[in-house]
């Protein structure tokens with residue numbers, strides 16, 4: 001159709017798809033339904049690469065895993081009502097970890113909004129606190145501009161999910177397609193360059209310090225500042241600790257690497273942070289899982305905080321020198337002012353802490369400890385595989401023992417701690433990196449939260465390897481119950497049946513009822529491969545088999561059931577008040 | 584401490600909801616909130632009165648700025664500004680004290696906008712202190728009904744900060 005000015009008009013649905021193509025979207029995840037059907041008809045015609053998930057939460061985690069692994073914006077399309085509400089956990093997960101997503105939901109006719117029609121929900125209202133921004137489009141003339149803005153907002157500044165709700169009539173309405181080249185939002189202009197005065201001040205404090213620590217978070221990965229971090233840390237001989245989300249961004253084995261800090265961080269990272277006289281936080285937000293008791297956190301340190309999000313500065317902890325802007329740009333600005341130093345006393349001290357309490361578990365017995373599995377995976381893949389995790393003990397062991405060689409190789413739900421994230425995220429990661437090995441380190445509890453997505457692996461020839469660290473428990477819950485609730489294993493045993501004593505806290509392989517599901521049979525029912533391991537000597541050969549497989553694979557590893565994660569800073573303790581492993 | 588902050592926002596649907604849900608989600612307390620169009624129909628100005636120490640206020644300001652539809656946030660605490668609120672008050676006013684109330688109303692430069700056999704409705708404008716002083720004074724007669732707006736505020740013309 002041609003409009004009055006002689007321009008070709010196309011439907012809203014077509015405008016959306018054309019806009020996605022302009023944004024060079026490679027893949028879209030989602031599930032169709034009534035109010036989105038007009039749009040799906042256009043998807044059918046367009047040849048857009050659409051991956052049909054089996055649950056909308058799974059689809060959002062796929063888009064999220066794709067985004068985390070590639071750095072691109074993850075995209076999803078869903079229907080209204082239940083399709084939209086099913087996305088909520090996925091959106092909140094991405095929001096908490098600052099992952100760029102653009103999600104489109106179908107909506108009932110704009111003229112019918114507010115009448116509680118079939119499958120109508122106020123999804124912009126529901127997602128307001130868990131999106132960076134969202135839109136309800138009532139006029140097709142706004143659509144192209146909105147999509148452009150959505151991609152820009154999602155991926156710039158501190159990234160995050162953006163949702164566009166698209167009523168059925170707007171999908172059908174016609175308008176000319178004119179994709180804007182530039183975005184100009186007067187109320188949204190992220191600061192990129194750092195204030196040079198602040199940068200010089202920060203450098204001076206760093207230069208004058210004896211025991212500085214760099215504390216890096218996801219912001220370093222987002223701004224691709226790994227090299228700049230390394231340069232400054234080497235030049236100034238500044239030991240560097242990372243958050244869960246920055247695993248891989250700093251070389252694990254470096255003498256200056258403190259590895260992860262926090263609740264299950266290393267002994268030496270937590271000691272170093274507490275003894276520091278300067279903390280240089282880069283793209284990290286002082287999450288409570290990192291700081292322990294905030295009042296006691298790095299008490300004698302000046303805090304320098306480099307972050308693109310002004311609101312994360314002085315939110316938790318008073319910052320002495322804030323520098324707002326992009327991490328890579330600011331570190332590049334700062335580098336010339338950082339003096340070469342030889343902080344051998346400080347580094348010797350850290351080495352000493354490291355040798356006092358290295359990461360360890362019982363290696364003398366012949367039992368199958370979960371840490372061993374991850375250690376071996378790390379060795380066999382040389383840290384080159386993309387690893388995703390679910391949430392729980394296995395996640396922390398993965399963080400401790402998987403030596404990811406580079407950023408975007410360790411994907412985990414940090415801020416929200418979403419069980420069910422790891423498997424679909426791995427599917428997205430693999431779709432974005434078809435040539436890389438992608439391995440999920442899963443707990444048997446978490447895996448069951450989104451395991452239906454195996455169908456997506458099979459039908460799309462997407463090969464994902466799942467290691468189920470199967471302790472037959474909601475293990476992290478059990479650990480807390482063992483430590484803080486008198487071993488009252490309340491609703492944490494996944495093998496428990498009606499026939500069990502109601503207050504059982506003595507799990508034992510062989511004695512407990514048969515565990516369901518049988519993950520191996522289950523995997524095979526989809527056409528994936530499956531293998532069970534229950535002794536230590538079989539771990540390496542099975543891992544090798546799994547890694548050699550071209551097919552998706554589930555390795556069900558029956559590990560020690562009551563293994564605990566150490567070190568541990570119990571909630572409310574200061575960081576140096578850790579529980580340590582005693583063999 | 585009481586702070587008056589002025590927030591210039593895009594005049595779009597849902598903006599008020601974004602701001603009020605931000606306050607509840609982050610646990611900030613609003614004393615009052617008033618909103619209306621500005622000289623530019625594409626923008627609205629919200630005047631929000633909040634209580635909190637400096638660090639709370641810093642967070643409120645930053646979180647507001649983070650909202651995509653917020654154009655500018657000004658804290659009026661340290662600058663000269665004018666603040667006005669409006670109250671409509673219906674007071675018991677029988678024959679015996681009607682004269683007295685009218686006199687009081689005149690002193691405070693309020694307007695009588697409705698007269699009934701046993702009550703008067705007054706319209707009072709002023710800053711928070713004036714409104715509260717007046718309400719306290721007339722409360723001895725018995726307030727039958729009252730309705731107040733949130734304060735609205737603008738910076739004075741000779742300020743450097745604010746606008």
Ligand SMILES: Cc1ncc(C[n+]2csc(CCOP(=O)(O)OP(=O)(O)O)c2C)c(N)n1
Nearest residue numbers: 392393394419443444445446473474475476
């Ligand atoms: C969706 C969701 N529900 C509940 C929790 C609370 N939770 C945290 S860890 C955990 C146990 C996880 O068990 P599993 O996946 O088997 O891993 P394990 O700790 O045994 O390694 C639970 C229930 C959560 N994080 N996410």
